[in-house]
Amino acid sequence: EIVLTQSPGTLSLSPGERATLSCRASQSVTSNYLAWYQQKPGQAPRLLIYGASSRATGIPDRFSGSGSGTDFTLTISRLEPEDFAVYYCQQYGNSPWTFGQGTKVEIK
Amino acid sequence: EVQLVESGGGLVQAGGSLRLSCAASGFTFSSHSMNWVRQAPGKGLEWISYISASSRTIYYADSVKGRFTISRDNAKNSLSLQMNSLRDEDTAVYYCARDPSDYGANSGYFDYWGQGTLLTVPS
Numbered sequence: 001e002i003v004l005t006q007s008p009g010t011l012s013l014s015p016g017e018r019a020t021l022s023c024r025a026s027q028s029v030t031s032n033y034l035a036w037y038q039q040k041p042g043q044a045p046r047l048l049i050y051g052a053s054s055r056a057t058g059i060p061d062r063f064s065g066s067g068s069g070t071d072f073t074l075t076i077s078r079l080e081p082e083d084f085a086v087y088y089c090q091q092y093g094n095s096p097w098t099f100g101q102g103t104k105v106e107i108k
Numbered sequence: 109e110v111q112l113v114e115s116g117g118g119l120v121q122a123g124g125s126l127r128l129s130c131a132a133s134g135f136t137f138s139s140h141s142m143n144w145v146r147q148a149p150g151k152g153l154e155w156i157s158y159i160s161a162s163s164r165t166i167y168y169a170d171s172v173k174g175r176f177t178i179s180r181d182n183a184k185n186s187l188s189l190q191m192n193s194l195r196d197e198d199t200a201v202y203y204c205a206r207d208p209s210d211y212g213a214n215s216g217y218f219d220y221w222g223q224g225t226l227l228t229v230p231s
Contacts, residue, residue, distance in 0.1 A: 033216055033217075035217040035218075037153075037218075043223075044203055044221035044222060044223055044224055045153065045203075045218075045221055046221075047217065047218060047219050047220075050208075050215075050217050050219075056219060057219075088152060088153055090153070090155075090217060090218075092215070092216025092217050093216070095167065096155060096167075096169050096170070097155045097216055097217075098155070099152055099153040099154065099155070100152070101152045102152050
């Protein structure tokens with residue numbers, strides 16, 4: 001099973017700042033099949049990025065994904081108030097599909 | 109508008125059984141693979157089961173294999189999860205989640221999620 005480790009656990013930033021979230025896999029993710037989700041308290045996760053760098057429908061272009069192999073990054077170029085949430089990466093290249101433990105982006 | 113609405117959660121004693129349902133609307137349900145993903149209180153996400161559009165292919169996570177059964181009724185636009193031999197570690201919010209591929213393939217990620225239904229198995 002591929003283990004995904006996200007860092008940092010918590011990111012304290014102000015609106016307008018840039019957020020850089022990391023997701024490291026225990027082995028190479030097949031075909032860069034890596035997705036990112038946003039989850040707000042009491043809500044279901046929301047798909048942001050798939051295929052490591054493709055934005056899902058309706059996702060603002062301030063969200064971008066990059067990386068390959070074992071190292072992936074989600075970047076939020078300028079944080080908006082609604083972006084403060086928990087972010088999860090997920091690999092779907094190898095069964096079983098697995099998620100990282102999450103990074104919380106909180107208001108500084 | 110795509111909608112997934114889970115139901116059936118509740119409080120069940122260890123060793124008991126429960127059946128979760130997910131009602132789908134706003135898309136051609138019979139064309140999409142579906143999944144169940146759970147989230148223990150205050151914890152991260154765990155994928156637990158997959159069913160292809162035709163029900164021909166089914167996968168389970170090791171944590172639920174042999175205890176949970178996924179099924180679907182394409183005529184009723186409904187997804188189900190039969191959970192037996194429940195344990196306290198099964199306590200979680202259970203989400204149904206759609207695979208984005210609309211030709212029955214398995215993409216592996218999830219583009220729409222329901223709001224979840226809570227299962228509590230007291231220890």
